[in-house]
Amino acid sequence: MSISISPSDRVFVLTGAGISAESGLPTFRASDGLWAGYKVEEICTPEALRRNPALVWDFYSRRRADCARAAPNPAHIALAQLEAQLPGRFFLCTQNVDDLHERAGSHHLVHMHGELAKSRCEHECGRLPVEDHAVYASLDQVPHCACGGRMRPHIVFFGEIPFEMRRIEREISESTLMLVVGTSGSVYPAANFVHWARQAGARTVYIGPEPPLNASAFTHIVEGKAGQVLPGLFTLA
Numbered sequence: 001m002s003i004s005i006s007p008s009d010r011v012f013v014l015t016g017a018g019i020s021a022e023s024g025l026p027t028f029r030a031s032d033g034l035w036a037g038y039k040v041e042e043i044c045t046p047e048a049l050r051r052n053p054a055l056v057w058d059f060y061s062r063r064r065a066d067c068a069r070a071a072p073n074p075a076h077i078a079l080a081q082l083e084a085q086l087p088g089r090f091f092l093c094t095q096n097v098d099d100l101h102e103r104a105g106s107h108h109l110v111h112m113h114g115e116l117a118k119s120r121c122e123h124e125c126g127r128l129p130v131e132d133h134a135v136y137a138s139l140d141q142v143p144h145c146a147c148g149g150r151m152r153p154h155i156v157f158f159g160e161i162p163f164e165m166r167r168i169e170r171e172i173s174e175s176t177l178m179l180v181v182g183t184s185g186s187v188y189p190a191a192n193f194v195h196w197a198r199q200a201g202a203r204t205v206y207i208g209p210e211p212p213l214n215a216s217a218f219t220h221i222v223e224g225k226a227g228q229v230l231p232g233l234f235t236l237a
């Protein structure tokens with residue numbers, strides 16, 4: 001299978017945990033979905049942060065450590081190369097909080113669910129998120145903001161609104177080709193992007209080892225691992 005990209009195409013890419021699977025970072029739903037006996041959906045919530053901030057920080061500290069050990073795989077690199085070949089006509093939206101796209105050379109991207117390598121004040125005090133790669137061994141190591149609030153991971157928890165939605169909606173409405181890579185299609189609003197793209201008249205292609213929950217909305221499904229399928233998938237006309 002080859003996907004042809006013409007000079008008039010504008011490409012919107014959505015990636016999920018599956019694109020980082022071959023870098024050794026586990027997906028959310030492929031395993032038993034448990035961490036330290038908790039469901040991930042029970043840890044990544046504003047309520048969990050209030051009730052048990054030590055647990056939430058432990059979870060994200062370990063994910064920071066895992067991410068620091070991981071390296072971009074051929075799928076991340078293929079997308080960075082595609083961006084370089086399509087100046088001004090390529091937009092990448094990732095649900096992932098790792099920085100493997102950036103480390104592969106992607107520039108034009110948004111992290112709609114936040115970034116592992118940043119923290120922000122738990123209160124909405126107006127101060128911007130700060131870069132933070134620290135792996136905290138305990139809650140008392142987690143720094144506080146100038147306003148007194150404890151820092152929290154700069155992550156969109158379940159029930160919170162994803163970042164950059166206006167820009168994402170605009171980019172989808174202008175795109176003619178949507179590529180969705182390695183996401184189960186179970187978390188909204190990202191699972192709806194394919195429907196928005198179809199409404200805008202775009203071709204929609206899913207790449208992953210199994211069809212996602214929203215498979216019926218795609219014009220093509222390319223079954224396979226992202227790192228094996230993406231390099232060499234595109235033909236630029």
Ligand code: APR
Nearest residue numbers: 016017018021027028029095182183184187208209225226
């Ligand atoms: N290449 C491509 N896809 C893969 C690969 C691979 N090598 N390995 C697994 N996958 C696919 C799986 O088939 C599955 O459909 O990746 C998908 C991972 O799905 P999820 O674990 O549900 O991850 P994702 O869809 O990114 O989750 C969405 O949920 O927990 C929240 O905020 C979190 O961003 C996350 C969101």
